[in-house]
Amino acid sequence: MAVQYKNARVFNGHEFVKTDFTVEDGYFKNVGKNSNTDQSVDLTGRFVTPGLINAHTHMTIPADPFYWTSRPQNTVSKTVLAMQNLKEALSVGVTYVRDVGSTDNVDLTLMKLNLPDLPGIVGSGRALSMTGGHGSNKSGNPDDGTLEVDGVDDVRQGARTVLKEGARNVKLMATGGVASPGETPFDVQLSEKEMHAAVVEAHHKGFPTAAHAQGTEGIKNAVRAGIDSVEHAIFMDDEAVELMKEHGTFVVPTLVAPRAIYENPDHLPDFMVKKARQVAKAHLASIRKIVKAGVPVAMGTDAGTPYNTFGHWVVNELKMYLDAGMTPEQVLNSATTVAAKLLRVDDHVGKVDNEFEANFVVLDKNPFDDFSAFEQAVAVYRKGRRVVNRLDVK
Numbered sequence: 001m002a003v004q005y006k007n008a009r010v011f012n013g014h015e016f017v018k019t020d021f022t023v024e025d026g027y028f029k030n031v032g033k034n035s036n037t038d039q040s041v042d043l044t045g046r047f048v049t050p051g052l053i054n055a056h057t058h059m060t061i062p063a064d065p066f067y068w069t070s071r072p073q074n075t076v077s078k079t080v081l082a083m084q085n086l087k088e089a090l091s092v093g094v095t096y097v098r099d100v101g102s103t104d105n106v107d108l109t110l111m112k113l114n115l116p117d118l119p120g121i122v123g124s125g126r127a128l129s130m131t132g133g134h135g136s137n138k139s140g141n142p143d144d145g146t147l148e149v150d151g152v153d154d155v156r157q158g159a160r161t162v163l164k165e166g167a168r169n170v171k172l173m174a175t176g177g178v179a180s181p182g183e184t185p186f187d188v189q190l191s192e193k194e195m196h197a198a199v200v201e202a203h204h205k206g207f208p209t210a211a212h213a214q215g216t217e218g219i220k221n222a223v224r225a226g227i228d229s230v231e232h233a234i235f236m237d238d239e240a241v242e243l244m245k246e247h248g249t250f251v252v253p254t255l256v257a258p259r260a261i262y263e264n265p266d267h268l269p270d271f272m273v274k275k276a277r278q279v280a281k282a283h284l285a286s287i288r289k290i291v292k293a294g295v296p297v298a299m300g301t302d303a304g305t306p307y308n309t310f311g312h313w314v315v316n317e318l319k320m321y322l323d324a325g326m327t328p329e330q331v332l333n334s335a336t337t338v339a340a341k342l343l344r345v346d347d348h349v350g351k352v353d354n355e356f357e358a359n360f361v362v363l364d365k366n367p368f369d370d371f372s373a374f375e376q377a378v379a380v381y382r383k384g385r386r387v388v389n390r391l392d393v394k
Contacts, residue, residue, distance in 0.1 A: 001038050001039065003037060004021070004035055005041050006020045008047070009047050010047075010048045011352070013333060019352070020032065021352060023381070023384040024384075025384070027383075028352055028357075046362050046393075047364075047365065049093070049363065050350055050351055050361075051336075051349075052093045053095075053335055054098070054339075055097075055300035055342060056231055056254055057097045057099050059110075060079075060081060060107070061305065062081055062304070063303070063305070078106050079110070085310045086110075086121075089310040090387050092312070092374045093374045095120065095359035096119050096121075096349055098121075099122070101126070101135060101171055102124070103144060108165060117382070123167060125166065125167040128173065134173040134175065134177045135177075136173075146173075149194075160201055163207070167207070171212070172194075172211045172222070173189050173212045174188070174189060174211040174222040174227075175215045175217075176214070177232075178272065185215045186214075187215065192221040192224050195222060195227060196224075208343065209229075210227065210252070211231060215234070215235050216235045219236065220243055223240065226247065229250040230249055231300065232254050232302075234286060244295045245294070245295060253283075253324070255321075255324070256313045256320060257302035260305065263307070272306070288324045288325050291330075296338050297330075298342045299314075315371050337351060360380075361380050363378055378390050
C-alpha cells in the first residue's frame with residue numbers, strides 16, 4: 001500500500017522545506033511530488049527528519065551498572081538486552097546504529113535477521129584488542145566481546161575472522177581508555193602497522209573500520225593506518241587535525257560518555273569517575289578544534305557505557321555538538337548524511353529521497369530550536385512502518 005504524506009516541513013540537508021512524499025513498500029517515492037495513493041496523511045505544522053544514525057553503540061552492554069545483579073548472563077539474556085536497547089534508541093528517532101563491540105556476536109545475528117521493529121544495524125562483532133589491551137578478553141570466554149591479537153599477521157587474521165563471522169565494520173583498540181582499570185587514554189596499544197593490516201582487509205570487502213583512540217599518539221597511529229573513523233578523539237593536537245584532513249578521517253565524538261559517568265558518581269569506581277572528570281574539558285576542546293577545521297563528525301554516543309542509555313543521551317550528544325561550535329544544520333547532518341557515509345550505507349539511508357529506505361521522524365517542534373524535540377512529541381518510522389507514535393499520525 002502506498003501512503004502519501006502531505007504538507008510536512010522536511011529537512012533536505014540544509015533547511016526544512018515544505019515537501020510531500022510517498023512511502024511504498026518501505027521506500028520513499030515521489031519526494032516533492034503529488035501522487036495518487038491509497039491513503040494520505042496530513043502533516044501540516046509538523047517537521048520531518050531522516051531517521052537518526054548512532055554510529056557508536058554497544059547493544060549488549062547495560063547502561064545500568066546493576067543490570068546483571070539478578071539476571072543470568074548468556075546469549076539469550078544478552079539478546080533480550082540488545083533488543084531493549086535498540087527499542088529505546090527508536091524512541092528518540094534513531095533508526096540505524098553501528099555497534100562497535102558486542103558479546104556473543106549478538107549484533108551480527110540481529111543484523112542478519114533485520115527485524116522490522118528494530119533499527120537497521122551495521123555490526124562489528126568482536127573488537128580487536130592487543131593481549132591485555134582495552135576491552136580485552138579477561139574471562140577467556142571466546143564470546144566475551146573482544147578478540148586478542150598481537151603483531152601484523154595476527155591482526156590480519158583477526159580481521160579476516162570477524163569478517164568471516166559477518167562483521168560489516170572492523171573495530172580496533174588503538175589506546176587505553178577511561179572505563180578500564182589499570183590503563184589511561186594515553187596508553188598506545190595496537191600499532192599503526194597492526195591497524196593498517198586490518199584496514200586493508202576490511203576495505204577489500206568494502207567495509208569501514210573504527211578505532212577506539214583517545215590519546216594523541218594513538219589517534220595519529222590510527223589515522224596514518226587509514227582508519228575510517230576515530231572514536232572519542234579526546235586529546236587532539238594540530239598535527240592530528242591536519243592528518244585527519246589529509247586522510248579524510250571521520251570523528252565520532254561520544255562526548256556524553258564521560259559526562260554520563262561523572263554525573264552519576266555514587267555507584268561507580270572512583271578511578272573511573274576521576275578519569276572521566278579529567279578528560280571532559282580536553283575532550284570538548286578537541287572536538288571544537290575538529291569542527292573548526294572541517295573534519296567530518298558522525299554522531300555517536302558510546303551507548304551502553306555506564307549510565308549512557310540509548311535514548312536520552314542521544315539528545316544530549318546532539319546538544320553538546322552545539323557547544324563544540326556546530327550549527328544546528330551540521331548537528332543534524334552528523335546524525336544522518338555524514339553518519340550514513342561513514343557506515344557506507346549512504347546509497348539508501350540518511351535522506352528523505354527517492355528509493356531510500358523510509359526511515360523518518362515526525363516532530364511536533366523544529367529541532368533547530370531545541371533538539372529535545374526528539375524526546376517529546378514524535379513519531380518514528382522504520383522502512384515505512386510506524387514503530388513509535390507519540391503524535392496523532394497514522
